[in-house]
Amino acid sequence: MINKLVKFMLIAVMLSNTFLLDAITPTPDQIEQFKNLPPAQQKLLAKQLGINLDDLNLTGSPQKLPDVPPVVTPRKLNSQQAVDDIYNLKQNENLGNEEKALLPFGYDLFAGEPTSFTPVTEIPIPAEYVVGPGDEIIIQLFGKENETLNLLVNRNGKIQFPNLGPISVSGLTFDDVRNLLKKRIKNQMIGVDSSISLGELRSMRVFVLGEAYKPGSYEVSSLSTITNVLFVSGGIKEIGSLRNIQLKRKGKLIENFDLYDLLLKGDTSNDKRLLPGDVVFIPSATRKIAVKGEVTRPAIYEFKKGEKIKDLLQMFGGLKSSANVKSVQLNRINKQHVREVFTLNLNDPTDLKIKLKNGDELEIGAISDYVNQTVKLTGAATRDGLYRWHEGMKVSDIIRNLNTDVLKITDLGYSIIVREINHQHDIKVIQFSLAKALENKQDEKFNPTLNSHDELILFSNLQTTRKNGIKQKIAEGEITDQAFARNKHIDETITFDKDDFSREALLHSVLDKLQRQRSVGAPYQVTTLAGEVKFPGDYPLPTNSKISDLILAGGGLKDSAYALSAEVTRTYTKKSEHVSIRHINIDLDGAFKHLAKDDLVLQSRDVVTVRIKPEWNEVSTVEIKGEVLFPGKYVIQRGETLSQLIKRAGGVTDLAYLKGAVFLRTELKQKEVNLLREMQQKLKAEIAAESIGGGSSNIVASKKNNALTLVDEIDSTQALGRLVIDLPKIINDPQQHDLILKNGDALVIPPNSQTISVIGQVQQPTSHIFNRNIDVTKYIRMSGGITEQADDDRIYVIKANGAVMMPSDNRWFSSNKSKLEAGDTIIVPLDTAYSRPLQLWTSVTQIIYQSAVAIATITRI
Known part of the structure; x- marks a missing residue:
């Protein structure tokens, strides 16, 4: 006892002196001496020296790592990345939403990018956990x-x-x-x-080897299992096996872990806890099969030796309801290294016992879309779709009530039944009236009996045709209404809105089928209705259909139709195979009365034309503005002239400036739009050519900027459709100079003008009080003179009536003073030789100036 006390005192003195010298930073030797003391003496000495025992690590156990969870960021598998790259490329190339390639099953579960190897300790500790050094x-x-x-x-x-x-x-x-x-x-x-x-658990070092994403040595928690280290190591390469993961301890195989038990069954019973020095080894996968088609999980699966088709069914999660289980394709490489195809029936126990082989491909196709014993309702119906068919079924069995079963826009006078007539899916068409079908339910003539797989099509009484991709061509006038009515072939694919129940939309597929089934001996069962009917166009030709039926299909006659007669154009093929055309005039009234001589039975490719009434004209309106007694819109009759319109408007006022009148015509406006668009495209082409050509880069850049500015000006230029007229002559001598009006025409008569304008390449574009004694040169001088870029040889004048007066020689200004009048505009153009600008500039700028002058006149009203 005395010896122990002496020893304690000596150690205390030695440690106290040393600790003081080392600023309370004990060395490893000092700590070892301190460890040999009993706990009570350690506590007493630590209290005297002011040392925290927790800081000395007196147990001699391994130093603990900070409790920071490992960081594993998600990563894409190589096959997934490749598939995504190809898919994105196809999407960018507008190749459509194609089915993605098969991916190997299960590898994405553990796929990660480890960035920290610190073990996880925040895990619930089981009661059977074995305590060891470091805990x-x-x-x-x-x-x-x-x-x-x-x-x-x-x-x-x-x-x-x-x-x-x-x-x-x-x-x-x-x-x-x-x-x-x-x-x-x-x-x-x-x-x-x-x-x-x-508290804190010990860490241990294990090895993850083989086909791991990041094979190597990992320090993990003492609670770690096989799946934990798979996750920490970033998962398994796609060539690695998921079904034969080996746990080895001191060179002996402890466990074969099948990850499919975890993935497919949630079974973790074989997910063994690891011990220090354990090796998790991932061998290569040697047996794989591809499964695609109507299955729950199409993928590439790994299988074990001896596994069969029935085992594979469990792997891919079963079949979809649309799977064709009686015709499954097994693609297999035989002993001669040639692929063979076997057809399996998954309902047959014998086929389910077929053993799998590496490289097999199993494809489960879908059952046919064919639906037996049905009738299809399409178009302007409240409940379209498939209906169960039964023997003796009629139209009235599907459409029972016109108030509830059809839309308000449904055409009750024209509907069709499309019926397949053979195994080649050729069709014929039956025409009927929905209103008459419900009025005469017992009459087969009006209420047709339906066959299985008939399609019943109801049309709207509106013509709301939508054709995607060709709107621009319509706007530019390349495709006319007549071309639409005749279903003119165009390069773009035609698509229709799902709510478009027009004849154009719903008949498109029917006419297409009739076109495909035409052949020698089977003529094209289509007729054409043209002229003054509500819905002109091509129509399928029902058996024994007559002219009255076709006009009914076209919605009936317009009020503009000439109801006394119509023309049938019929094509004949002679015995010599020569084709001739004959025109037949028929009495429409007789056709509607079903007289045989007039209500002709139609033939293939007949064209029925309903003429317009003689002298018929839709209501045409024109507008007159400005200095007339009664400005406004007026309805005109065919052949009415401009002088007559002015008289109807009460004549011109005393302030009217007749020489400055602006006359606008709608059809000319569209021509101007097309001309401006054409010039804009040409100008862009010249810009590109100038950019590619040689020359100083500064000059090219300057020219390009000027040209681009001109392109923008064309965009902002308003097309008016101005027609140059001499209104004084029209009023004073209408017999010689009068103008026949058209629908949409407009006349603007401005008040008297006292100014003349100078614009273009002058120092100060402005307007001046008109003086008969001042010539063009002086007006330009009054605007500051011309600029450096001006072309003084091509100065021209836009007259008040819109006409352009060009120079005849260099002395034309001084010798033709009388030609300048109030309301005129002097234009000083850009020199076309200045910095070699584009050739179109002169033409384009002249159009822009003319438009600007006309707009200025109109805005004065």
Whole structure:
């Protein structure tokens, strides 16, 4: 006892002096000496020296790593990345939404990009956990003593319990350790109870080898299992096996882990906990099969030796309801290394017992879209779609009530039944009236009996045709209404809105089928209705259809139709195979009365034309503005003239400037639009040519900028459709100079003008008070003179009536003073030789100036 006391005092003196010298930073030797002291003496000495025992790591256990979870960022599999790249490329090339390639099953579960190898410790600890060196045991004492102890298991497998001494815990389960400590505390520390848990757990080093994404050595938690280290290592390469993951310990195989048990069944019973030094080895996959088609999970699957088709069914999750189980294709490489195809029936137990082979491909196709015993309702119906067919079914069995079963826009006078007539899916068409079908339910003539797979098509009484991709051509006048009515062939694909129930939309597929089935001996069963009917166009030709039926199909006659007669154009093929055409005039009234001589039975390619009434004209309106007594819009009759319109408007006022009148015509406006668009395209082409050509880069850039500015000006130029007229002559001598009006014409008569304008390449474009004694040169001088870029040889004048007066020689200004009048505009153009500008500039700028002058006149009203 005396020796121990002396030893303690000597160590205390030595440590105290050393600690003071080292600023309370003990060396490893000092710590070792300190460890040899009993716990009570360690605590006393630490208190004297002001040292925290927790900072000295007295147990000699391995240093703990910070408790930071490993970071594993998601990654794409190589095959997934390749598929996405190809898919995105196809999407960019507008190749459509094609089915993606098959991916290997299961590899994406663990696919990650590990960025930290720190072990995870925040995991619930099972009672069977085996305690070992490096684990921390937390003991909370309460009762007579209240204290929390954090004790580490040292290399010897013991914990240093104050007042109780060292206790061996290594190799015991956590449950056993807890019971042991509770018992010791209860027996040796009277009046003290305890709560015991595990704190920080020891880490251990294991190996992940083989076809791991990042093979190597990993420091993981002592609670880690096979799946934990697979995740930490980034997963498995696509050439690795998911079904034969091997756990090896000291060179011996401990477990073969099949990841499919986890993926398909949620079974983790073989996901063994690892020990220090364990090796998780991932061999290469040697047996794979591709499964595609109508299955729940199409993918590439790995299979084990001896597995069969029935085992594969469990892997891909079963079949879709649309799968054709009686005709499954198995593609297999035979012994001669040639592919063979076998047809399997998955309802046949014999086929289910077929063993799988590496490289097999199993494709489960879909059942046919063919639906038996049905009738299809299409078009302007409340409930379109498929209806169950039964023997003796009629139209009235599907459309029972005109108030509830059809739309308000449904045409009750014209509907058709499309019926397949043979195995080649050739069709014929039956025409009927929906209103008469419901009025005469017992009459087969009006209420036709339906066959299985008939299609019943109801049309709207509106012609709302939509053709995507050709709107621009319509706007530019390349495709006319007549071309639409005749279903003119165009290069673009025609698509229709799903709610478009017009004849054009719903008959398109029917006419297409009739076109495809035409042949020698089977003529094209289509007729054409043209002229003054509501819906002109091509129509399918029903058996024994007559002229009255075709006109009914076209919605009936317009009010403009000449109802006394019509013309049938019929094509004949002679015995010599020569084709001739004959025109037949028929009495429309007789046709509507179903007289045989007039209501002719139609033939293939007949064209029925309903003429317009003689002298018929839709209401035409014109507008007159400005200096007339009664400006406004007027309805005109065919052949009415401009002078007559002015008289109807009360004549011109005393302030009217007749020479400056602006006359606008709609058809000319469209021509101007087309001309401006054409010039804009040509100008862009010249810009490109100038950019490619040689010359100073500064000059080219300057010319290009000027030209681009001109292109923008064309965009902002308003096309008016101005027609140059001499209004004084029209009023004074209408017999010689009068103008016949057209629908949409407009006349603007401005008030008297006292100014003349100078614009273009002058220093100060402006307007001046008109003076008969001042010539063009002086007006230009009054505007500051011409600029450096001006072309003084091509100065011209836009007269008040819109006419352009060009120079005849260099002295034309001074010798023709009288030609200048109030309201005129002097234009000083850009020199076409200045910096070699584009050739179109002169023409384009002249059009822009003319438009600007006309707009200025109109805005004065």
